Amino acid sequence: MDNFNFYSPTEFVFGKDRENEAGELIKKYGGTKALVHFGGNSAKKSGLLDRVTASLASAGVEYVLLGGVKPNPRDTLVYEGIEICRKENIDFIISVGGGSVIDSAKAIAAGAVYEGDFWDFYSGKAAIEKALPVATVLTIAAAGSEGSGDSVVTQEKTGLKRGAGSSALRPRFSIMNPVLTFTLPPFQTACGAADIMAHVFERYFTNTLEVEITDRLCEAVLATMVKEAPRVIADPCNYEARANIMWAGTVAHTNICGVGRSQDWNSHNIEHELSGLYDVAHGAGLAVIMPAWMEYVMPHNPMRFAQMANRVFGCHMNFERPEETAINGIRAFRRFLKDLGLPINFEELGAKEEDIPVLVKNFGIGEGRTGGFVALSAEDIANIYKIAANAKL
């Protein structure tokens, strides 16, 4: 096990009707005037936004509204949010929505107290050292941003999708009411499930030996998803299944599933170019990329894939030929994703094989290599896109 720090100071406020506590919680964490950040009309139509603002009002917390966050949140709205925070003396940001809204809120929080251009954080020019306090009212189980210090934003003029992270961005509190996810359409629900599982897989495939506790915690989240995701697709208003998935999504990404070990993250990076070029849902892109990446890198450590296949998908463990068990596990994962209604190749996703050179160029590693489990070259990445383009059950 490698040395590590684990710090997850967010207060998770989980269960039915908890959004009505938003105002009191902001007050408890020192906020007096909040930016309420949200996405499209669903938060308005459902009455959720009204309930949250009513809670703020009754706690005596002033607020300014800023909606309009799109999936793959844009820098343009972040600049607008920063302006509002400065002009209105905002001292707290609460996001009402899914990962994109939270990520946009985090970018605003960091940018509002920074003299330079907030994109400096996302282009790697500067590190985030402070931020306005952020909180969330989560409506989609997927990104894990409600419990993480990470944020991903897309630069509108270039299409570049880049991430930044800091413990200063970890939400003070996150309100998680599974009922709010009942109305999420099946496709988006499935995309969320793929994203949650990918967050675990990126941490599971490691070169660090002897990390039984973290392996087992990873497998706990994955096995939960294997059980609960099909249930929720079949029965969208099943509170228990929604609740298990929502909490699994948080556990998947606080980094308790990744401490003390090398992590990979190539599947996320390879997918980011897909959602950057085609504006497809991140989870759908992951469903196409992740099994392809697994097939390509499996020979690096067949036993690790075999362990996953055995413990998560219940595949028979062939100790003499673990690569067989590994392949069965990867197949089981792809079938599982397909059964959830997700795409498994470029055609189903709406991507084109002939664009692979563009995707690889946008990835932009040149002659370098990247990835904590297997260090991949541009050629390797092109090969993974090719596997993904033509994947079948």
Next chain:
Amino acid sequence: MDNFNFYSPTEFVFGKDRENEAGELIKKYGGTKALVHFGGNSAKKSGLLDRVTASLASAGVEYVLLGGVKPNPRDTLVYEGIEICRKENIDFIISVGGGSVIDSAKAIAAGAVYEGDFWDFYSGKAAIEKALPVATVLTIAAAGSEGSGDSVVTQEKTGLKRGAGSSALRPRFSIMNPVLTFTLPPFQTACGAADIMAHVFERYFTNTLEVEITDRLCEAVLATMVKEAPRVIADPCNYEARANIMWAGTVAHTNICGVGRSQDWNSHNIEHELSGLYDVAHGAGLAVIMPAWMEYVMPHNPMRFAQMANRVFGCHMNFERPEETAINGIRAFRRFLKDLGLPINFEELGAKEEDIPVLVKNFGIGEGRTGGFVALSAEDIANIYKIAANAKL
């Protein structure tokens, strides 16, 4: 799943040599003058106390030493610590030791800023609302107190062992260097393993349905202990096994294994009377009580015990007669404890069957019932002591 709040704001600083960061960490969390609280001579002899105080000195943090904490920490030393904190204007408490030292430090932290008698918190007369900030340098993997808001103290004149809890008691940081546990004797190592597993079992046996994610997280910790505890008994300086156990002990007790569900805690309460009367190690008492409690309450929900038997101890699942699988799992657990070198009945523990009426009287529930999984009467508790008294493999 029940509504819940989960809040674990401790920064865990894990790995080799991390105790040398104690001073900088105290400064980061606002401390200027610390009480360094410890137990017996081992912290001095090993040089650990010197390393910690050198780290404080080099960070410019003043300190006062207070040693002498015994297992099952006493109120008398807590009163002494409170006096020192007030007289010396201490603004931070760092414990160097295991669960007893941490629990004593937490009691001092709460008492130092309270006008009344700190025992009010432990006798249930008052709730802890504030405390001096506490941190830990952990030397024993067992109690989980390094990541919890709980504390247990024994009143010397009565022998009463009572607990108190508050998020104000959650450590600001906990330094966890597995190397510090290398010198722990096998028996104490085994007692720690039993305590860690008991913390999970108390949460695992629940009447809340449909908590797959929490079940799986519990099983992750238990399976890790089943693998790693025998390794560390056989090879006490195995860093990887010590590291897995140390982190498992924290995960077992932050309450991530217990959120959203009813919990039991009768085994702990039943054991407390044993260590109160005989001053035996808490983990040794748990090794005697926990399987006895399991046998007695198993008929309440055989399938839950069968699930544990199957997923943790690999017992064959008999869906038609889950009670058979359950019994096999409880037997496997008792054999596991015995193989670690722990007592499994009263004689091996140093307790006497004829004292059972005294133990039940000290338990003090009168005509009431207690326990979140199965509500037990005084008669039930006597029956469990009887099973424990005469248990065999």
